[in-house]
Each structure stands twice: as structure tokens, then as C-alpha cells.
Amino acid sequence: MHSIEIGLQIILMFFVLVSLHEFGHMFFAKRAGILVREFAIGFGPKLFSYKRGETRYTLRLLPIGGFARMAGEDPEILQVATGQTVGVRLQNGKIAQLFTDRFERLPNLLVGEIEDFDLEDRLFVTLKVDGETHRFDVLPKAEVVSEGKETQIAPKDRQFGSKTVFQRFLTILAGPVMNVLLAFVLFLIYTLAAGVPTHIKLGTIEAGSPAAQADLKQGDVILSVNGENIGSDSNRLVELIQNSAGEPVRLILNRGGEQIQKEVTPVKLGDTIRIGTALGFETRRTQAGEAITGAWNDMTYMTKQILVGFKKLVTGDFKMDDLAGPVGTVKFTAEIASAGVAPMIRWSALLSLYLAIFNLLPVPALDGSRLVFLLVEAVRGKPVDPNRESLVHFIGFAMLMLLMIAVTYNDILNLFQG
Template sequence: MNSIQIAFQIVLMFFVLVSLHEFGHLYFAKRAGILVREFAIGFGPKIFSYKRGETRYTLRLLPIGGFARMAGEDPEILQVATGQTVGVRLKDGQVTELHTDRFERLPNLLVGEIEDFDLEDGLFLVLSIDGESHRFPVYPKADIISQGKETQIAPKDRQFGSKTVFQRFLTILAGPVMNVLLAFLLFLIYAFSAGVPTNIKLGTIEAGSPAAQADLKKGDVILSVNGEAIGRDGDRLVELIQASPGKPVLLIVNRGGEQLQKEVTPVQMGETIRIGTALGYETRRTQFGEAVTGAWKDMTFMTEQILMSFKKLIVGDFKMDDLAGPVGTVKFTAEIASAGVAPMVRWSALLSLYLAIFNLLPIPALDGSRLVFLIVEALRGKPIDPNRESLVHFIGFAMLMLLMIAVTYNDILRLFQG
């Protein structure tokens, strides 16, 4: 597989993982009636941007995540003030556009000084025009245009904080859930593509090894060891070989439909007792029920492994080299992609599951922390001060970025050190 194909697979994988996560937030936010201002893949400067409906969709430079920016998550910043001169555009008697500058150049605008306004609850604007006060209703989806940039107003009922705890909980939880569903789907695809192992098949034979001396060939199917049927139990095969250092082991193999007897003597090779061959499997087509069961077992096993790795982080039982940032992840992903489609599918499933579990951790700035705040709000019957919550998330995000920088620096050092 060439470098362009590998790079395309890596970009596609990260795009799908992040996009689906943020789509979960976007979908349930829109179902709840929340105004989603931006749906972004990546952070940093914009590379590509377009607006559809109320939401601006953007692709940003740093492919290390994404976000769905909802009205009311941060305090709404109004770009107008009493006493300010503005230009407004009316449609059916309602203000649909409010220009804070450059309005002298635009036709068909009413220009006046703001005497009073409410763009969240009452939705009205009072302007002094030629010394007379005029009160105008404001369209709930009106735009404030400042320096050429449009910002849709967010009435209270369109803001994140105005929705019920349950609606907000679903909106936040939907991101990780989408990654869990994607992980299961990818594990299911892998189960179908990998097939069901039936017998153990020998892989590459190392030159000069006991396996080569015994005339074992790549593709030989192991039927029995010392009279014990092996089937697909690779662990038992390894156990029997390692239990016989320096002692001949009788193998019955199937080679092209013919059963052959081969006597091989395991020896110490490196740190283990081996015969010098890789092991693989003969497979058959996976049935649907087997695929579902296999995908579920794969996902539960990987979940346990991920939780164990997080436990090591919490108790401090790790070294810096145990962690990988974007550079290390991309490097390892490239190695897996070069091994074929099936390993790449399984690796993508693992990353999707990891993204879901990591985001559910109660770390400030992550979805898990926001869910904790919502649970506390439900228990105490009133929300936590939004400014305090925003400060906690900001500090958490800054700490995560510092950790990301440190891990990425370590990745780059390892890359240059080979």
C-alpha cells in the first residue's frame, strides 16, 4: 500500500471519528431547539467554511478534535448597546438585520440611535429616528452584522441553558454514544472480514529453525500435537511446545489434503521456547450471530483494557513513553494501515471506543465533566453559576492542551530517535 493511500485512510478515519462524535451533539441539540452556531472539525484557524441554515460548518487546521458550539454554553456577548447608532433592515415590520457599522453604504436601512432593546426575552428594539421613538419587534432569527460578520441572535428559548436537564444531558451524552455505536459497527465489520478461525495454520518459517529442519512449510495446518487434537487453540499449542524444551514433539499436519507426521524439537530462541514459526488461522465465513457475539466480546475486552490503562494514569503507574499524542497515534496508525484493511478497521473501532470512554471521564472540559455538572444541578434543583462552570472548563482545557503539547513533544523525540 502506497503512502498516499495510507495518508488517505488516516485522514478519513480521524474525520469519521470526530465528525460522528460532534454530529451526536449537533443532532440532539437541534432536536431540543438549541441554536448551534458552529459545527467544527479540528481547532485553530479555519481552512474551509460554509453556512447551511443556522449553523456554520468549518474545517480547521489542527485535526485534534472538534466541537459543536451552542448558543448559551458561554455567556452571550451582545454587540449592541444603548446610545449606539445602528442601521436596521425590516421585513413585515420586524427587524431582520441589525448593522453596527458600514450602514451608511447600504440601501433601504433605517438608521437611528438605540434607546432600549431586548434581544433575548422581549425581542424588541426602540430606536430614536429624527428625534422620534419607534419600537420594532425583532425577528427571532435576526442577524447582528458587525465588520461584515453575521451573528444570529439567540433568544432565551434557543439557548443551551434554557432546556431541561434531561435535554441537555442527552445532547452532551450523544457524542460519546455515537462513538460507542461506531465502535460496535466497526468491530462487527471486522468480525465478518476476519472470518471464524477453524484450525491453526503455520505462517513464515524462520531459516535454520527447528521448524525448517523438520521440513514444516508455510500453510501447513496443525491437526494434533503428541496425539492431542489442537483445533484452533493456539494457546494450547504454544503451551505444549514450551513444555518440551529439547524434547521431540510429534505434529500431525495437513498439507494440501495430505496428512503428514513431522517431528520437531523446540529450543530456546531469545527469551522463550520456540520452533521458529509464526502462527495464523484457517478461517470460514462468519455467520451473523457469530459476528454480533464476536463484536460484543471484542468491545467488552477492549473496554476493560482501556479502563485499566486509565487506572494506571490515575495511580501514576506509567512512564511518559507509555503515552502517545497525535504524532505517535498517526505513526502507529500508518503501520496498521499498511498491514491491510481488516487491521485498520479493528484499530479504528478501538480508537472510537477510546474516544468515547475518554470523553466520559469527569475531567474539566470533557463531556464527562459537563454531565457531572448536570447531575449536580438535577440533585440540587438549580444550576451552578455558569461563569464558575465556564472557568472550570477553561482551566481543564488549558491543562489538557499542556499535556497534549508535552506528549506530542515526546512523540517527536521518539520519532527522531527511531
């Protein structure tokens, strides 16, 4: 496959996985009435940005994730202070925009000095204009404009922390749930596209291997092994071969519609006992019920494998080469994309499932850790100190970034070393 097409597939896959995850956060945040300031794909400098409604949508340089920035998750910082001279634009007698600078030449502004203000609870600003004091109400969606940048105010009832524990829990959980749903849909599409295996079919035959010496051909369909019908049970086939080192194995094959018999003697090749052939499947069209069952079984199996991998991380039973950062993931994804659309769909499903499970781990800075803090709040009846929680998430994020740098460095070394 052309490298440009592979690159576009990788970009599309990353965009869909991250977008759906962050869409889950944003959708339930807006349903709860939380102000979502930014919906971003990637981190770092902005490449593209536009604003629709209350939310700014951005595409950023570093393709290592994304975020839905909600009001109140971080301390609300607006460049407004008592004694400051500002310009305000009124709408029906209420403040719609407040300019902290560059307002001298703007038309239709009321200029004055702030004597008092509250932009979260009571929503008012008291201005001293030409020696007289005036109190103005502030619209709930008013904007503060500083250095040309517009920031919508966030009243308390629009901030993340003001919502119930259940609403916040649902908002955080929605991201991983969207990835689980996407994984199931992709596994379902793959199952429908790949078909239901009926028999094992031989793939590439290694030159000089026992399979080549026995005159096995690519495309031969295995009907039975030592008199035992195999069907599509590749695990049983491998078991029979590995238990027959140095002993002839009798195969009944279908070659071009004709049944033939061959004998092959497995030998030790590398670390395993093999006959030297790749395995594929002969398939039939998948029925709807079979597709749902197959997709569920595939997702369940992959979930177990992912959890086994995370367990090795905890126990330390892994090597650095077992981990893959962005560089390694892109390299492996490119190899899969070159194999065809169906393998790419299944790989995308696996990555979506991995993203969901990884984010649900109780690791600081991940969604799982935030859910733990919400559960603690539900049990205690009061939230954990926001400053302490922020510190925990910051430390966790820093540790994840250090791990990412180490893994990426190892990926690059492996890439140059072939």
C-alpha cells in the first residue's frame, strides 16, 4: 500500500479514537450544564482552531491524546482586579463584554474603574465612572477580553465542581465508555468482513522446512490430522504438531477440490516445534448473531490479554522492548495497514479497547484516578481538597510523561537499529 494512504489511515485512526473519547466527556459535561471551554485533539501549539457556541475546537501539534477542558477543573483565572480601569459593553443594561486593555479606541464602550466585582456567584461589577459609582449586573455568558483573547466567564453553576458526584462521575466515565463501544463496533465490522472460519488453510511455506519437503502447498486446506477432524481449531492443530516432534503427522488435505494425504515430520525450528508454514482460514459469510457473539468473544479475549500486560507492568515482569510509545505504535500500525483493511479495523478496535482500559487505571492524571477521588467524595460526603487532588494529578502526569519519553527514546533506538 502506498505510504501516503497508510499515513492517512493512521491519522484517521488516531483522530477517531481520541475524538470519540473526548466527545464522551464533552457530551455528558454539556448535558450536566458544565461549560466546556475547549475540545482539543493533541497537545502543544495550536495548528487549527475555531469556536462554535461556547466551545473552541482545536487541533494541536503533538498527537499524543486530547482533552475537553471544562470550567472549574482548574482555578478560574480572569485578568480582572479591583482598582483596574476597564471598558465594558452593555446589552440591555447588563455587561456583555469586559475589556481589560486596548479599549481606548473601541466604540460604544463605557470606561471606568472597578470598585467591586463578582463574576462567579452574584455576577455584578461596580464601576466608578466620571466620579460616580454604578453597579451593573453581568450576563451569565459575558466575556472578558484581554490582549485580544475572549474568555467566557464561568458562574459557579457552570463549573465542574458544582455538579453532583453522579454527574461528574458520568462525565469522566463517558470517555472510556465511548472507546469500549467503538471497540465493539469495530470488532463487529471485522467479524462481518473476515467471515466465520470453517477450516485451516496453509499460508506461506518456508523454503527447506518439513512442510516444503512434504510437498505442502500454500492454499491447501487441512481436513484432519492423524484421523482427527480439525475444522478451524488452530490451537488443537498447533498442539498436535508440538506433541509430535520427530514423528510423522498424517494430514488429509483439500487441494483444488481433491482430497490428498501427506505426511510431515515436525522439527524444532528456533524455540518451538513447527513444520514451517503460516496458517490462515477458509471462511464463510457471517450471520448477524454469529457476528455479535464473535465480536463479544474477541473483545473479551483482548481485554484479558491487555489486563495480563498491565499486570506484568506492576510486577516488573517485562522488558523495555515490550513497551511501545507513539513511534513504535505508528511503526506497527503502518505494518498492519499494509496488510489490508480488515487487519487495520481489528487493530483499531484493539487500540480503542486499550485506550479505554488504560484510562480506567487508578493512576494519577488518568480518568480512573479521577473516578477514585469522586468515589472517596461520595463515601466521605465532602470533596478531597482540590489543591491536593491537583498535586496528585500533576505528579502522575509528570511520571507518565517521563515514561513516555523513555519509551519513545527506546522506540527511536530500535527504529534506527532495525
